[in-house]
Amino acid sequence: METLTRRTALKLGGAAIIAGAIPPWLLEACTSGGGTPSGASALQLSNDKVTWKAWFEQEGAASKSAGGSSWKLNEYADTSTYQAAIRTSGGSSKVPDLYTWWSGWLMKEIVDAGYAADVSSLWDKESSAYDKGLRDLFTFNGKTYGAPLYFGPWVTLYNKQVFDKYQLQPPKNWNDMQHVLQTLKSKGVTPLGATIDGRWPAFIYFETLLVATDPDLYTKLMAGKAKYTDPGVVEAMNLWGQLINAGYFTDPSSVTFGTGSSTFLTEFSQGRAAMLQIGSWYEPTITGAGMKPGVDFGGFIFPNAKSGIQNSIIIESGPLVVAANGPHKSDAINSLGWFMSKAGQEAWIKATAFTSARSDVASPSPIDQQLLADMKAGGYQQINRYWEATPHDIVETAIDEFAKFMLHPGDPMPILQNIQKKADSVWATIK
Amino acid sequence: MASDAKPRKAKARKAAAPEGTEVAAEASRPFGRLAAAAAPYLYVTPMVLLVGVFLLYPAADTMWLSLTKWNGIYPPTFIGFDNYLNLWTDPVFITASLNTVYWVAGVMLLQTALGLALAVLLNTSPLAELYKRILYLPAAISGAAIGVIWYAIFNNQFGILNASLRFVGLGALTQAWLTTPPLNTFSMIVAAVWQGLGPTIILFLVGLQTIPRDPIEAAQTDGANAWQVFRYVTLPLLRPITVVVVGINLINSFKVFDIIWTMTQGGPYRSSETLAVTMFRDSFVSFEFGYGASVAMVLTVVTFAVAVFYIRAIFRRLEVQ
Numbered sequence: 001m002e003t004l005t006r007r008t009a010l011k012l013g014g015a016a017i018i019a020g021a022i023p024p025w026l027l028e029a030c031t032s033g034g035g036t037p038s039g040a041s042a043l044q045l046s047n048d049k050v051t052w053k054a055w056f057e058q059e060g061a062a063s064k065s066a067g068g069s070s071w072k073l074n075e076y077a078d079t080s081t082y083q084a085a086i087r088t089s090g091g092s093s094k095v096p097d098l099y100t101w102w103s104g105w106l107m108k109e110i111v112d113a114g115y116a117a118d119v120s121s122l123w124d125k126e127s128s129a130y131d132k133g134l135r136d137l138f139t140f141n142g143k144t145y146g147a148p149l150y151f152g153p154w155v156t157l158y159n160k161q162v163f164d165k166y167q168l169q170p171p172k173n174w175n176d177m178q179h180v181l182q183t184l185k186s187k188g189v190t191p192l193g194a195t196i197d198g199r200w201p202a203f204i205y206f207e208t209l210l211v212a213t214d215p216d217l218y219t220k221l222m223a224g225k226a227k228y229t230d231p232g233v234v235e236a237m238n239l240w241g242q243l244i245n246a247g248y249f250t251d252p253s254s255v256t257f258g259t260g261s262s263t264f265l266t267e268f269s270q271g272r273a274a275m276l277q278i279g280s281w282y283e284p285t286i287t288g289a290g291m292k293p294g295v296d297f298g299g300f301i302f303p304n305a306k307s308g309i310q311n312s313i314i315i316e317s318g319p320l321v322v323a324a325n326g327p328h329k330s331d332a333i334n335s336l337g338w339f340m341s342k343a344g345q346e347a348w349i350k351a352t353a354f355t356s357a358r359s360d361v362a363s364p365s366p367i368d369q370q371l372l373a374d375m376k377a378g379g380y381q382q383i384n385r386y387w388e389a390t391p392h393d394i395v396e397t398a399i400d401e402f403a404k405f406m407l408h409p410g411d412p413m414p415i416l417q418n419i420q421k422k423a424d425s426v427w428a429t430i431k
Numbered sequence: 432m433a434s435d436a437k438p439r440k441a442k443a444r445k446a447a448a449p450e451g452t453e454v455a456a457e458a459s460r461p462f463g464r465l466a467a468a469a470a471p472y473l474y475v476t477p478m479v480l481l482v483g484v485f486l487l488y489p490a491a492d493t494m495w496l497s498l499t500k501w502n503g504i505y506p507p508t509f510i511g512f513d514n515y516l517n518l519w520t521d522p523v524f525i526t527a528s529l530n531t532v533y534w535v536a537g538v539m540l541l542q543t544a545l546g547l548a549l550a551v552l553l554n555t556s557p558l559a560e561l562y563k564r565i566l567y568l569p570a571a572i573s574g575a576a577i578g579v580i581w582y583a584i585f586n587n588q589f590g591i592l593n594a595s596l597r598f599v600g601l602g603a604l605t606q607a608w609l610t611t612p613p614l615n616t617f618s619m620i621v622a623a624v625w626q627g628l629g630p631t632i633i634l635f636l637v638g639l640q641t642i643p644r645d646p647i648e649a650a651q652t653d654g655a656n657a658w659q660v661f662r663y664v665t666l667p668l669l670r671p672i673t674v675v676v677v678g679i680n681l682i683n684s685f686k687v688f689d690i691i692w693t694m695t696q697g698g699p700y701r702s703s704e705t706l707a708v709t710m711f712r713d714s715f716v717s718f719e720f721g722y723g724a725s726v727a728m729v730l731t732v733v734t735f736a737v738a739v740f741y742i743r744a745i746f747r748r749l750e751v752q
Contacts, residue, residue, distance in 0.1 A: 253587050254589060
């Protein structure tokens with residue numbers, strides 16, 4: 001038998017130290033590809049939605065139970081850091097297998113860079129279950145590059161108890177809406193929640209009021225075929241200014257309703273503020289504050305401020321993307337295919353209580369069930385949210401200008417001119 | 432010749448060293464001289480590598496990046512000094528530069544003056560030890576936490592400050608502390624001074640306690656009052672500590688970020704950004720890494736220039752004295 005010499009012991013000890021110092025993910029990467037016969041045992045999923053961690057884990061476990069791969073999460077607490085990480089790693093093999101992203105122009109950047117895999121075949125297979133308008137959000141040059149991770153129509157959530165107290169009904173038209181606003185204000189209740197906290201919410205009422213006055217102009221503006229200084233946009237801004245001056249909004253510098261702190265929830269639940277224009281994904285947050293959907297709070301589609309215009313509703317849908325350069329691309333596509341299936345969506349809705357983008361998966365929210373029914377009955381066209389619908393460089397300038405307007409409402413023209421100046425420079429670089 | 436010097440020196444050491452000693456043994460080993468000469472550099476190497484990898488290389492890379500246009504997706508495109516030229520007509524950069532001046536002046540003046548005043552009071556207080564500990568507590572809290580605390584104080588509607596003013600009947604004095612420029616910058620300066628006061632007081636206390644009694648007693652004997660003693664004896668003798676305090680506050684105020692980011696994120700509408708915040712936002716929010724790098728270079732050069740100018744001016748003054 002070979003005796004254990006000092007040299008041998010050092011070799012073995014050194015090897016043990018080196019092996020212990022290697023990060024587990026590297027060891028896994030070195031040995032990956034040898035998982036179950038069906039492919040990788042776990043797919044890396046990066047995201048910036050830290051509050052969704054439990055939901056992703058449940059969905060990953062359901063995927064594994066269905067014979068696919070589980071999801072191993074890589075979370076970023078800060079959205080900017082997350083975007084920077086994906087942008088700089090997307091072209092390398094260090095990119096995660098799956099990652100969450102944003103639709104529209106933000107997605108176009110990564111598609112043009114070749115960071116997103118073509119998943120058109122998955123949509124073709126499920127074409128009857130998904131709205132074509134939704135597919136268009138993730139489609140570029142005839143190919144589709146992501147599956148809807150969530151689907152959120154933008155809804156006006158309202159405190160039912162406050163409405164009942166003052167004998168108010170969800171408004172069906174602008175006259176009704178004005179009656180609701182005036183009544184609430186006269187009773188000492190702030191009608192609408194608004195904030196500039198987090199910067200991004202500053203666009204909410206701009207998009208809402210422009211879509212409520214001229215949805216065609218909104219669509220053209222998003223595509224650079226109209227200007228921020230066009231009369232229709234000025235009209236929407238003037239309407240916004242009138243509502244602000246009438247005292248119909250919460251103090252945007254004080255109230256918050258972001259994913260971090262939310263002072264608005266206290267105001268809303270205690271009946272001091274009555275309504276909030278927000279994506280339906282906010283409903284679980286209100287439910288988490290102890291209010292029951294359909295009982296304590298409800299939702300309606302913001303009414304048109306002009307008659308004779310096409311019924312339109314703003315929707316928000318972020319994709320789950322398969323990395324084109326990911327280490328387990330085919331397994332990731334299979335996993336995404338399962339996620340888009342009825343079984344996958346039922347598991348996702350069970351975990352999140354969101355409304356599925358699939359038409360054959362019932363929404364658990366009574367508010368969304370009514371919303372979807374109203375959308376269908378009213379022939380509502382779906383319009384992408386401002387954040388995604390127009391180039392992001394314009395959005396970044398616009399939200400600061402909108403914040404200025406919210407704090408100091410007056411002549412909107414200087415603000416619109418500033419935004420248009422940025423828009424001109426951005427559109428000039430886009431072919 | 433010089434090339435013969437080292438072997439001759441080693442032979443001389445060996446000849447001078449008693450037999451059997453370590454020096455004699457070392458000098459006689461083949462690699463002994465090389466090891467002895469290399470030892471100091473080996474001790475310094477880890478820190479040099481650390482500084483090189485985590486400071487010098489990123490600085491050089493940032494300098495290069497500032498000459499490019501890069502969005503993080505496509506390879507950087509060299510554009511020369513276009514980023515720097517655009518800075519001077521960018522209203523956000525101009526606002527951020529002005530805010531940075533406010534921060535530097537505000538923190539330096541307020542923190543130094545208040546720190547000195549409190550240190551003088553504590554120096555003769557019987558409860559000095561207790562007060563020192565209390566006043567130092569904010570320095571132990573992170574900048575982000577400081578921002579959260581003071582946001583709760585300055586919030587327009589729910590903040591403690593406005594609520595207190597209304598409670599005592601001074602509602603007319605309530606302000607939009609964090610959303611009215613440049614009041615929002617001054618409000619955040621108050622938060623930063625509150626955090627930095629503790630270390631400033633400690634440093635000044637150390638300085639005060641090392642001042643010899645003789646000059647003070649001599650001045651008192653000559654009839655100087657308390658203020659005259661402080662102004663003409665204590666303050667000049669405190670100069671070495673004051674130099675350190677002002678220098679530290681100067682550097683810290685140039686690079687402030689965490690308090691601003693947690694309190695206002697540089698808003699509203701980028702009105703409370705400083706150069707450090709602008710650099711971050713342009714790079715990591717707008718994905719204009721080249722432009723953000725140019726802001727970083729301007730901030731670095733300005734900070735370095737001010738620090739060098741300040742130190743040289745102080746040492747020149749000390750030499751004259």
